[in-house]
Amino acid sequence: MVGYLVVLLLVLAAAAYWIGRTRAIASVNGDVARLHSLPGQHGMFLALFAAGPALLAIVVWSLVTPGIESSIIADRFSSELSGMGVPQVEAFIRDARAMAFGGLVGFADPTKEAAAAVYKSIHTTSTWIIWAVALVLSASGFYWAYSRIAQAYRARHVVERILRAFLIACSVVAILTTIGIVLSLIFESLRFFQQVPFYKFLFGTHWSPQSAFTGAGAEAGAVNEDIFGMVPLFAGTLLITFIAMLVAAPIGLMAAIYLSDYASKSVRAVAKPVLEILAGIPTVVYGFFAALTVAPYFRGIGESLGLNVASESALAAGVVMGIMIIPFVSSLSDDVINAVPQSLRDGSAGLGATKSETIRKVVLPAALPGIVSAMLLAVSRAIGETMIVVMAAGLAANLTANPLEAVTTVTVQIVTLLVGDQEFDSAKTLAAFALGLVLFCITLSLNIVALRVVQKYREQYD
Amino acid sequence: MNIMTEAGVEQKLSSATNAPLIKMKGEKVSVHYGEKRALFDVDLDVREHQVTALIGPSGCGKSTFLRCLNRMNDTIDIARVSGKITLDGEDVYDPKIDVVELRARVGMVFQKPNPFPKSIYENVAYGPRIHGLARSKAELDGIVESSLKKAGLFNEVKDRLLESGTGLSGGQQQRLCIARAIAVSPEVILMDEPCSALDPIATARVEELIDELRQNYTIVIVTHSMQQAARVSQRTAMFHLGYLVEEGATDKMFTNPDDKRTQDYITGRFG
Numbered sequence: 001m002v003g004y005l006v007v008l009l010l011v012l013a014a015a016a017y018w019i020g021r022t023r024a025i026a027s028v029n030g031d032v033a034r035l036h037s038l039p040g041q042h043g044m045f046l047a048l049f050a051a052g053p054a055l056l057a058i059v060v061w062s063l064v065t066p067g068i069e070s071s072i073i074a075d076r077f078s079s080e081l082s083g084m085g086v087p088q089v090e091a092f093i094r095d096a097r098a099m100a101f102g103g104l105v106g107f108a109d110p111t112k113e114a115a116a117a118v119y120k121s122i123h124t125t126s127t128w129i130i131w132a133v134a135l136v137l138s139a140s141g142f143y144w145a146y147s148r149i150a151q152a153y154r155a156r157h158v159v160e161r162i163l164r165a166f167l168i169a170c171s172v173v174a175i176l177t178t179i180g181i182v183l184s185l186i187f188e189s190l191r192f193f194q195q196v197p198f199y200k201f202l203f204g205t206h207w208s209p210q211s212a213f214t215g216a217g218a219e220a221g222a223v224n225e226d227i228f229g230m231v232p233l234f235a236g237t238l239l240i241t242f243i244a245m246l247v248a249a250p251i252g253l254m255a256a257i258y259l260s261d262y263a264s265k266s267v268r269a270v271a272k273p274v275l276e277i278l279a280g281i282p283t284v285v286y287g288f289f290a291a292l293t294v295a296p297y298f299r300g301i302g303e304s305l306g307l308n309v310a311s312e313s314a315l316a317a318g319v320v321m322g323i324m325i326i327p328f329v330s331s332l333s334d335d336v337i338n339a340v341p342q343s344l345r346d347g348s349a350g351l352g353a354t355k356s357e358t359i360r361k362v363v364l365p366a367a368l369p370g371i372v373s374a375m376l377l378a379v380s381r382a383i384g385e386t387m388i389v390v391m392a393a394g395l396a397a398n399l400t401a402n403p404l405e406a407v408t409t410v411t412v413q414i415v416t417l418l419v420g421d422q423e424f425d426s427a428k429t430l431a432a433f434a435l436g437l438v439l440f441c442i443t444l445s446l447n448i449v450a451l452r453v454v455q456k457y458r459e460q461y462d
Numbered sequence: 463m464n465i466m467t468e469a470g471v472e473q474k475l476s477s478a479t480n481a482p483l484i485k486m487k488g489e490k491v492s493v494h495y496g497e498k499r500a501l502f503d504v505d506l507d508v509r510e511h512q513v514t515a516l517i518g519p520s521g522c523g524k525s526t527f528l529r530c531l532n533r534m535n536d537t538i539d540i541a542r543v544s545g546k547i548t549l550d551g552e553d554v555y556d557p558k559i560d561v562v563e564l565r566a567r568v569g570m571v572f573q574k575p576n577p578f579p580k581s582i583y584e585n586v587a588y589g590p591r592i593h594g595l596a597r598s599k600a601e602l603d604g605i606v607e608s609s610l611k612k613a614g615l616f617n618e619v620k621d622r623l624l625e626s627g628t629g630l631s632g633g634q635q636q637r638l639c640i641a642r643a644i645a646v647s648p649e650v651i652l653m654d655e656p657c658s659a660l661d662p663i664a665t666a667r668v669e670e671l672i673d674e675l676r677q678n679y680t681i682v683i684v685t686h687s688m689q690q691a692a693r694v695s696q697r698t699a700m701f702h703l704g705y706l707v708e709e710g711a712t713d714k715m716f717t718n719p720d721d722k723r724t725q726d727y728i729t730g731r732f733g
Contacts, residue, residue, distance in 0.1 A: 264539070343576035347639065349537055350570035351589040351646060352562045361588065366579045 020046030204229020236407030243318025252329025312394030336370030575635035633664025
């Protein structure tokens, strides 16, 4: 097993650390001050060379082997798989792998059994190979580094350089993952736009993808292009976000002002964590709070006023979402307001301004860019929020500006498009990717604007 | 506003003998920060149209005393002031006194220039606006211009009044802060080490300005620089460990002080 190999390498690394340290001390007969690098740095140097290359090899191996193994299987069984499409071949290989590793597949199939046996033997061979490669790398790395340790050897520099490379690798992984996600969004969206023209998607006002197919067993050619208009979803998202910000922006900002400028230390010590607990409540809890408490309440009020309120109204979802974002707004704004130097407050007070005048005329204008960016971040949070709207706002894609009616949002539709038994390459499922792409573009641009504003704001005081 | 008390009458009488009026008077002023006592029974007079310098080593209580004069210590939760401070005979810690009005009469300039992140014009217009001193835009323009002129800054900034005050140099910023304080027509201006963040040239300009301002205002300045105290002030008060050591005419304080501690501090033997 490769897991044992990794553990073994880590043990080797620990041992190498100790050996390197000891050898470095021995090389100067215990007079540590004569060493160029500290003994621990020599130990680290030896450990890195003993385990590093081998671990790297394991990472590469685990990334590459599944692909190689699959292609070998596909190659061996090419005659059996010849009649199948791409998804079926993928499913076949997946089943074979599951059986090889002892998993249960719903029904037995002699071809799959055979494939599983082949898979198992290939995998065993490749595991042996990686064991051998890793141990050879480890031994030679250890030998090479061990022979280098000496009084004047600059182990510190080597360790620093390796650490730097490691940190770069970590950030590259983070960046590549993001790029990968974006690329997959783009490519799947392109596939969608081959079936539905993008202008019909972007500007269409009718959304009902559940009726995308004219009849049972219909082929992809029968896609009705006119039912993929995202405008109602976008309008619904904007409406709910607007209502949410209407709730969150004033309350959050006022709470932030109170916390930063009026609250005594003891009040602040209690109130701030409590507000932040609000941010820790899972959104699904807010969701049933919205659906079971707030929505019926609004409906009741609406009825007593003679208004017709839908039981799943945009108003209920928006208000609850606003409550959810309050801590987000207040915590960010509080940081920004606190960052306004005390000297400005003193200066204003020294001229005879009252506290509220100081806040209105000096503190808030100085903090405004930061507050704006806090609001924009809150908006992008609201746009991306799913659970509350799934539970409280409903699924009907109405194009309306009336907050008392049911609306639906982009995120809710992504969920409903992908939930359940779906054919992956149908226009309906691909539409989810296109929606995701649009959502991504909106939140990305909001975040970019917000960060720009924050940067500009920072320069002002530095 | 100017209630004629007995003390006031006395002051008026004494002015006949050409001695300057006493503008502010501290009697047994003590300050506690929580448990710690920072100022012990300080009696100090501030005379009208003179510059009073407060000197002493760091932590001696001179800034604390200065901040008592316009109740800036109110903004510190744990600070507690006892004793009596009067402005023209009125007790400034009287509950009936409006702090806002007091601070309009006793302005303050801080150690670090702290212009608001607004335009130069808005910085100066801030005080007159909140106190409603100008009835029209033209009047406000006039106040801004005359304040900047009095602060010796007008010629340098007259073409860029709408640019940000934070874009000025350190010395200009400090003069902007002085103009901002002047704009509300205070009677007393408190300056807390106004030159400590400035280079020597800017310092010289501000000192010159302080000397000019003395004609119209009463000034109290905290400074760490002996030379500055000697150059700009008429009276000097020496603080040490929260006590007022001695107080007197600057000439006498610097040539023939009564207290050995003052002599040691002035000649640089401690502090």
